[in-house]
Amino acid sequence: MTVDVPPPFADAPHMRDWIAISPEGDVTFLSGRVELGQGSSTALLMMAADELGVSADAITLETARTDRTPNEGLTAGSMSITFGGAALRWAASALLVQMLDAASERLGCAPQELRTESGEILRNDASTGLNLLDFVSAADLSCRVADLARPKDAGERWKTFRDIPRMDLKECMVGTPFVHDMTAPDMLHGAPVHPPSMQSALVSLDLEALKVRPGVVEVVHDSSFVGVVADTPLAAARAAEWAQKRGTWETKPVGAVDPVKFIASSTADAETIVDTGNVNRNIGQWYETTVTRPYIFHGSIGPAAAVALWEGDEVTVWTHSQGVFQLRRAISKALGLEEKKIRAIHCLGAGCYGHNGADDVAFDAVLMARAVPGRHVKVVWSRRDEFHAAPMGAAMATNVRALLGPDNNLTAFDVIVNSAPHTNRPGAGGTPNLRAAAYLANPIQPARSADVPLARGGGANRNAVPTYKVGDVRVQRRLVHDLPYRSSSLRSLGAFNNVIAIESLMDDIALDIGMPPFEFRLQHIDDQRSRDVLERIDSETRQVREVPLPEGAGWGLGFARYKGTGGYCAVMVRVEVDGDVRVTDAFAVADVGEAVSPDGVRNQVEGGMLQSISWTLKEAVPVDGSSTTAGSWADYPILTFSEAPRLSVALIERADALPLGAGEISQGPTGAAVCNAVRAALGIRVRNLPITRDAIIAAVNE
Amino acid sequence: MSELQEVSCRINGKMRAFVVDPTMPLLHVLREVLDLKATRFGCGEGTCGACTVIVDGQAVMSCDLPAGQVDGRRIETAEGLDGDPPHPLVAAFLENQAGQCGYCLPGILMAARALLEGEPTPPSRARIAEALDGNLCRCGTHARILDAIEDAAKHMNRGPLA
Missing domain, CATH: 3.30.365.10 (Aldehyde oxidase/xanthine dehydrogenase, molybdopterin binding domain)
Structure with a gap:
C-alpha cells in the first residue's frame, strides 16, 4: 500500500523539485527532510534507490537547504519516512517511467515488459545488457511527478538490496561531518553572552573592557544581546565567560520554584480536546491516578552550533535546525530582512531529540557575523548555554480516571493533562521565537504557545486517548503559561507522561x-x-x-x-x-x-x-x-x-x-x-x- | 593568557611540534591548531567524555588537559583509527551499527581502545561499561556500543600501544 499523492507535491509538483541530474548524468535526489542522527538520510536514499531498482550507492541524496530542496516543513513527529520517503518514491518512480520509456523504444518493446534490478534493465525478467542509468538523458524534469509516478507495490520492492548500513556512521567516528567541524578561510568564532532568562534585561557590562580581552575581534551589542567575536573558539568562549561573570542583568519576578506542583495544581481553564460522550457516570467503580514529570533537557552531547556568513545584504547560515525554511522565515521576521536574502543550509549536528537550541544559535551566529561581513562566524554554545538557553521538554501532570463496569470492562476514561506548552518553535504564533530576538532593541517576545494541534498528534494531549477500547473518552488540556521556563518539543511530547499515566492505571485496575x-x-x-x-x-x-x-x-x-x-x-x-x-x-x-x-x-x-x-x-x-x-x-x-x-x-x-x-x-x-x-x-x-x-x-x- | 611555549609530542605516531599558550586545552590544540577535528567538544569541563583521547596509554579528557602538560607524550586520537582496513573497533562499530548521531563515538572509541589495549584478556561487559561511565551517550546506543566493543575485544591484538 502507498499513500495517496503525498502532501509535499502540493508545493513542489515537478520532478526538478525532487531530482537533480548533473551534466555527467549523476542523479541526486532532493529531500526537505534532515538527518538528526536518526538515520533518516540512509532510509530516504534506500527508498529512492529501491524505487529505481538500483543500488543505494548509484545515486546521492541532498537534504534541506532553502536554495535547493523542497520545503517539507519540520523534520519532526516521526513523519520523515511516511511522507518524505513516499515523496522520494514517487519522484523516483516518475524518473523510472521516463527512462524505461526510452529503453523500450531502443528495444522495440512495450514499457510494461521492462523492469529494473541491480541497475540493469530486464525485459520479461531476462537480461537486456542495458543499464538503467545510461538512459538518464531521457529524463524531462519539467514534468509533474504525479502525472507519471506509479510507485511499486510491496511485492515489487527490495529486489536489489534489502537493508544497508548507515552511510554516515564511519565519518561520525573518525571524520568531521558536523557543523561544529566546518572550516573556511578567515573563519572567526563567536560566543553569546546570554542573559539569565528571556525576560531579563542587560543592566551593565563593561563593553570596552570586553573588546580588549585576548583574541577578541568584535563585540556585538544590541540592547540585551551581547556576542563576542574572536579569532579562536577558545578566545571567544573565555571572553564570553569573562563577560558572563561581570555583567549584571535585571531579572523579572520569580516564578514557582516547584514547577511541577504549580502545573499540577493549576486551575486555568481546561480546554476539551476529545469528548465522545458522557463520562460523568457512576455505574461501576472509578479508579484514578496522577503522574507528573519535571522539565527535561534535550541534552545533546554536542552543544548547539551554527556558521553564518554575510555577503552584502545577504546572509547564509549553516545549521542543524529541524526546519531550515521555518528558520529562514523566523530570521526574516526578526531582522526585517526579505526571505530571499537569507539562505539556510542544513548540516549535521549532534542528536537533537526535538526543538533544542539549533535555531537559536543559528540566529546568534547571524547577529554576530553581521559585524564582520565577508567572514564566516562559527558559534558553538557552551555546555552552560546549552542548558540555560535551549528550550526544555515541558513539565506536566496527567490525571487519569477510568470507570470499570460490573463485568470488568472499562466504560469511561477521563483524562486531564496539565502541562507547559510542547511547542515554541521558530515562527510559532507569527513571532520569530528565536531566543536572541527577545533581547534586541526591537524585542520580539514569543507569542503565547497554542501547543500542537490534535491534527498533528497533539502536544500536551499526545496519546491522552488510550489505545484501548474503553467506552466514552474525554480529554481535557490545561496549558500552563505562567512559568518563566521556556519549553518546546522533546521527543514524543506529551505521549511519554500520558502513556505512563494510562498504563499505570491499567495495571492498578488489573491488580x-x-x-x-x-x-x-x-x-x-x-x-x-x-x-x-x-x-x-x-x-x-x-x-x-x-x-x-x-x-x-x-x-x-x-x-x-x-x-x-x-x-x-x-x-x-x-x-x-x-x-x-x-x-x-x-x-x-x-x-x-x-x-x-x-x-x-x-x-x-x-x-x-x-x-x-x-x-x-x-x-x-x-x-x-x-x-x-x-x-x-x-x-x-x-x-x-x-x-x-x-x-x-x-x-x-x-x-x-x-x-x-x-x-x-x-x-x-x-x-x-x-x-x-x-x-x-x-x-x-x-x-x-x-x-x-x-x-x-x-x-x-x- | 600565559607566555607561549613550544610543545612537541607524538600524535597518532607522528611527531608534532607547535607553539601555544600552555594553558590552552589539548582539545583546542587538536581541533584548531593541528586541524584534527575528529575529537569533539562536548562540555569543556571533563564531564561528558566526547573529547577523550589516549595519552601515554591512558584515556583522558582533552578538554581540560592543558597543552603544556603533553610535551613529550604519546597521544592517540580518533583519526588514528581510520585506515584500510580500519581499526577493529571501527569495524566492530560498523558491523553492529553502533551509533545514532555519532557525536559521542570518537571519545567512546578512544576510551574503549585504551581499555582493550591495557588488559591482557578481553574484559567483561560490566568492566567495559564501567570504563565508559565517563562517556555520555544521549541517543541511547549503549547496548550496541557494548556489543561492538565486546566483538572488537575478540579481534584485537593485545599489547601496549605502539
Missing part, C-alpha cells in the same frame, strides 16, 4: 481485580495489530519472567500506539530496586508497518527505550524560579553505560503497510513499563518522576 496485566489489556483491544504486538511481547518474555525474582525485583509492561495513528510498541522491563532503581533487562516488540531499514528501526526503538529509562529514573531540570540552575552535566545526571540494561527488540514486519516512523514509539511504553515494574517490585506506586531514591521514600510516606 485490584486480580487479573494478569496482559489479559486485562487484551480484553480492551479490538484491533489485530495491537493484539499481535502485546501477544508477541508476552510470548517473547514468558520464559525469562518465569525465573524466580529476588526480593526488590519486578517485571512491568507498557504499551501504546504512538499518537493513536503511528507505530505500535509494547515494552517489558525487569527492574531491581536497592535504594536506586536499576533496569536490568528490557524487551520491546514494535510494528511500524513497512520497516524500510529494519535495523534502523530497531536502533531507533532501542534508543528511545534507553533515553526513556534515563528520563524515568534520573532526569529533572533543577530550577530556581527564573531559570535552570544546571551549569554542567554534574547537575543533570543521565543514564550511564553501567546503568544500561540488556536490550532486545523484535519487529513485526508488515511489508504492505504504510511505514510509520520509529523514533518516538518506545518512550511512553518504556517509561510505563519501568513504573509498573517498580510497582511490582516494591508494592508501591511512584507517581512523581523521576523515580529516584528520594521519590520512592516520598511515595512510601504518602
Whole structure:
C-alpha cells in the first residue's frame, strides 16, 4: 500500500523539485527532510534507490537547504519516512517511467515488459545488457511527478538490496561531518553572552573592557544581546565567560520554584480536546491516578552550533535546525530582512531529540557575523548555554480516571493533562521565537504557545486517548503559561507522561481485580495489530519472567500506539530496586508497518527505550524560579553505560503497510513499563518522576 | 593568557611540534591548531567524555588537559583509527551499527581502545561499561556500543600501544 499523492507535491509538483541530474548524468535526489542522527538520510536514499531498482550507492541524496530542496516543513513527529520517503518514491518512480520509456523504444518493446534490478534493465525478467542509468538523458524534469509516478507495490520492492548500513556512521567516528567541524578561510568564532532568562534585561557590562580581552575581534551589542567575536573558539568562549561573570542583568519576578506542583495544581481553564460522550457516570467503580514529570533537557552531547556568513545584504547560515525554511522565515521576521536574502543550509549536528537550541544559535551566529561581513562566524554554545538557553521538554501532570463496569470492562476514561506548552518553535504564533530576538532593541517576545494541534498528534494531549477500547473518552488540556521556563518539543511530547499515566492505571485496575496485566489489556483491544504486538511481547518474555525474582525485583509492561495513528510498541522491563532503581533487562516488540531499514528501526526503538529509562529514573531540570540552575552535566545526571540494561527488540514486519516512523514509539511504553515494574517490585506506586531514591521514600510516606 | 611555549609530542605516531599558550586545552590544540577535528567538544569541563583521547596509554579528557602538560607524550586520537582496513573497533562499530548521531563515538572509541589495549584478556561487559561511565551517550546506543566493543575485544591484538 502507498499513500495517496503525498502532501509535499502540493508545493513542489515537478520532478526538478525532487531530482537533480548533473551534466555527467549523476542523479541526486532532493529531500526537505534532515538527518538528526536518526538515520533518516540512509532510509530516504534506500527508498529512492529501491524505487529505481538500483543500488543505494548509484545515486546521492541532498537534504534541506532553502536554495535547493523542497520545503517539507519540520523534520519532526516521526513523519520523515511516511511522507518524505513516499515523496522520494514517487519522484523516483516518475524518473523510472521516463527512462524505461526510452529503453523500450531502443528495444522495440512495450514499457510494461521492462523492469529494473541491480541497475540493469530486464525485459520479461531476462537480461537486456542495458543499464538503467545510461538512459538518464531521457529524463524531462519539467514534468509533474504525479502525472507519471506509479510507485511499486510491496511485492515489487527490495529486489536489489534489502537493508544497508548507515552511510554516515564511519565519518561520525573518525571524520568531521558536523557543523561544529566546518572550516573556511578567515573563519572567526563567536560566543553569546546570554542573559539569565528571556525576560531579563542587560543592566551593565563593561563593553570596552570586553573588546580588549585576548583574541577578541568584535563585540556585538544590541540592547540585551551581547556576542563576542574572536579569532579562536577558545578566545571567544573565555571572553564570553569573562563577560558572563561581570555583567549584571535585571531579572523579572520569580516564578514557582516547584514547577511541577504549580502545573499540577493549576486551575486555568481546561480546554476539551476529545469528548465522545458522557463520562460523568457512576455505574461501576472509578479508579484514578496522577503522574507528573519535571522539565527535561534535550541534552545533546554536542552543544548547539551554527556558521553564518554575510555577503552584502545577504546572509547564509549553516545549521542543524529541524526546519531550515521555518528558520529562514523566523530570521526574516526578526531582522526585517526579505526571505530571499537569507539562505539556510542544513548540516549535521549532534542528536537533537526535538526543538533544542539549533535555531537559536543559528540566529546568534547571524547577529554576530553581521559585524564582520565577508567572514564566516562559527558559534558553538557552551555546555552552560546549552542548558540555560535551549528550550526544555515541558513539565506536566496527567490525571487519569477510568470507570470499570460490573463485568470488568472499562466504560469511561477521563483524562486531564496539565502541562507547559510542547511547542515554541521558530515562527510559532507569527513571532520569530528565536531566543536572541527577545533581547534586541526591537524585542520580539514569543507569542503565547497554542501547543500542537490534535491534527498533528497533539502536544500536551499526545496519546491522552488510550489505545484501548474503553467506552466514552474525554480529554481535557490545561496549558500552563505562567512559568518563566521556556519549553518546546522533546521527543514524543506529551505521549511519554500520558502513556505512563494510562498504563499505570491499567495495571492498578488489573491488580485490584486480580487479573494478569496482559489479559486485562487484551480484553480492551479490538484491533489485530495491537493484539499481535502485546501477544508477541508476552510470548517473547514468558520464559525469562518465569525465573524466580529476588526480593526488590519486578517485571512491568507498557504499551501504546504512538499518537493513536503511528507505530505500535509494547515494552517489558525487569527492574531491581536497592535504594536506586536499576533496569536490568528490557524487551520491546514494535510494528511500524513497512520497516524500510529494519535495523534502523530497531536502533531507533532501542534508543528511545534507553533515553526513556534515563528520563524515568534520573532526569529533572533543577530550577530556581527564573531559570535552570544546571551549569554542567554534574547537575543533570543521565543514564550511564553501567546503568544500561540488556536490550532486545523484535519487529513485526508488515511489508504492505504504510511505514510509520520509529523514533518516538518506545518512550511512553518504556517509561510505563519501568513504573509498573517498580510497582511490582516494591508494592508501591511512584507517581512523581523521576523515580529516584528520594521519590520512592516520598511515595512510601504518602 | 600565559607566555607561549613550544610543545612537541607524538600524535597518532607522528611527531608534532607547535607553539601555544600552555594553558590552552589539548582539545583546542587538536581541533584548531593541528586541524584534527575528529575529537569533539562536548562540555569543556571533563564531564561528558566526547573529547577523550589516549595519552601515554591512558584515556583522558582533552578538554581540560592543558597543552603544556603533553610535551613529550604519546597521544592517540580518533583519526588514528581510520585506515584500510580500519581499526577493529571501527569495524566492530560498523558491523553492529553502533551509533545514532555519532557525536559521542570518537571519545567512546578512544576510551574503549585504551581499555582493550591495557588488559591482557578481553574484559567483561560490566568492566567495559564501567570504563565508559565517563562517556555520555544521549541517543541511547549503549547496548550496541557494548556489543561492538565486546566483538572488537575478540579481534584485537593485545599489547601496549605502539
